[in-house]
Every structure is written in C-alpha cells, then in structure tokens.
Amino acid sequence: MLEMSNTRRRIGWIDRRLSAFPLAWVLCFFATLVVVPARADTSIRIESASLRLDDEVYDFDADLAIELPDDARRAIESGLTLKLNYEVEIARVRHYLPDPGVATVVQSYELGYHALSQRWLLRNLNTGERQDFGAFDAAVDRLSFVRGLPLIDSSLLAAGTTYEVRVRALLTLRSAPDTLSWLLFWTDDWSATSDWYAWTLRP
Numbered sequence: 001m002l003e004m005s006n007t008r009r010r011i012g013w014i015d016r017r018l019s020a021f022p023l024a025w026v027l028c029f030f031a032t033l034v035v036v037p038a039r040a041d042t043s044i045r046i047e048s049a050s051l052r053l054d055d056e057v058y059d060f061d062a063d064l065a066i067e068l069p070d071d072a073r074r075a076i077e078s079g080l081t082l083k084l085n086y087e088v089e090i091a092r093v094r095h096y097l098p099d100p101g102v103a104t105v106v107q108s109y110e111l112g113y114h115a116l117s118q119r120w121l122l123r124n125l126n127t128g129e130r131q132d133f134g135a136f137d138a139a140v141d142r143l144s145f146v147r148g149l150p151l152i153d154s155s156l157l158a159a160g161t162t163y164e165v166r167v168r169a170l171l172t173l174r175s176a177p178d179t180l181s182w183l184l185f186w187t188d189d190w191s192a193t194s195d196w197y198a199w200t201l202r203p
Contacts, residue, residue: 041069042190044171046197051165053154060088060105060149064169066140069190073136075173076120082111083125084143085170088151093162093200102163103152110174111139157203166198 049062076082086107092100108125119132120139133139157163171192 041067042171042192043067044169044192044194046167046169046194049165049167049197049199051151051201054148056154058151058154058157060086060107060146060151060167062086062146062167064144064194066144066171068140072173072190075190076111076136077113077115080112081174082143083172083174084109084111086146086167087170088165088167090152090157090201091164093164102156105151107146107149109143111143154203157201159203161203163201163203164198165201166196168196169194 043065044067045065047063047065049060051058051060053059072082086105088103088105088107089101090103092102094100110123110125112121112123113119114121114132117132119134120136122131122133122139122142123129131142133142171190173190
C-alpha cells in the first residue's frame with residue numbers, strides 16, 4: 001500500500017508539471033512582445049545643408065545624423081518600413097512683413113526589408129529609384145545624406161534679393177500590415193523630427 005501511495009504522488013506531480021507547460025509557453029510568448037518605448041533613443045539632426053548652382057538649377061545637398069533604437073532593425077525585419085522626409089522651404093526675407101514663400105519641396109525615402117533575398121531596400125518615393133543593401137547600417141548611412149537634388153530653377157529667384165532657405169527631417173516607422181500591427185503597437189514612439197536648419201541665399 002505504501003508503494004502505491006508513493007506512485008500516485010509521483011504521477012500527480014508529473015501531471016501538474018505537464019499541465020503547467022502550456023501556460024508557461026504562453027507567458028514566454030507574450031513576454032517577447034513587451035518592449036519598452038524607445039522615444040528617448042531616437043534622434044535625428046541636420047548636420048549640414050546647402051544649395052549650389054548647377055546649369056541654372058539650384059541643387060540641394062544635406063547630411064543627417066540618425067540614431068535609432070536597438071530594436072529598429074528587428075521591427076523593420078518584421079514588416080515595418082522606415083520613412084524619411086526632407087522638408088525644404090525657400091522664402092524671401094522682408095523686414096516687418098511676413099516672409100512670402102517661394103518654394104516648398106518634400107523629398108521622401110522609404111527603407112524596408114525583403115525577407116526572401118535578405119536585402120535592405122531603399123526607395124526614393126519622388127522618383128521611384130531603388131537601391132538594395134546587404135547590411136542595415138549601410139542602408140541607414142545612405143539614407144542620411146542627399147547629393148545633387150534639383151530644387152529650384154535659378155530664374156525663379158530675383159538677383160540681389162535675400163532669401164532664407166531652411167530644411168528639417170521627419171522620421172517615422174510606417175504601420176505594418178493589419179495582420180502584424182497588433183504585435184508592433186509600440187513603434188509609434190520611434191518617430192522623430194529634427195530642428196530647422198536655416199541659412200541665407202543671395203543670388
């Protein structure tokens with residue numbers, strides 16, 4: 001009788017351990033979905049920007065410093081896309097009067113991940129041009145500068161007039177497909193906007 005009692009206790013202990021496994025797996029799964037918002041780790045800054053005249057068109061150059069949270073790569077691999085907008089404004093400088101805008105240009109890029117090829121895809125949303133990279137850091141580095149972007153025809157700027165040119169950058173992680181968006185709700189905190197970077201231009 002003593003042996004049978006011990007056997008029953010061992011079986012009951014095993015049954016309790018087995019019944020706890022499904023709950024443990026569920027808790028582990030949801031634990032992987034808990035991510036601390038990373039707004040404090042996201043920053044974007046215009047380091048330099050300029051216009052240069054090339055064949056009667058002013059081209060725009062800029063360098064940008066981008067710092068992303070550690071989980072940015074994982075989020076993009078999971079289906080999100082990183083979108084970057086450069087907003088450029090040109091206005092005539094007039095004392096005691098509102099500055100009348102001359103031109104506003106928005107240059108947009110989008111960075112995503114192609115799981116089948118395991119490549120990072122960077123797309124110019126204004127022209128449709130695409131580039132692909134084997135490393136996430138290389139794609140972000142390419143995203144962080146602009147060279148030779150045609151901005152405005154020189155004939156639209158009056159000679160001898162002073163203009164203010166300013167630019168800022170806006171960074172967002174775009175929504176995933178509906179089937180994944182509930183898993184990635186925390187990424188709204190990854191948006192960032194730079195300060196305006198301004199200088200004067202006198203044609």
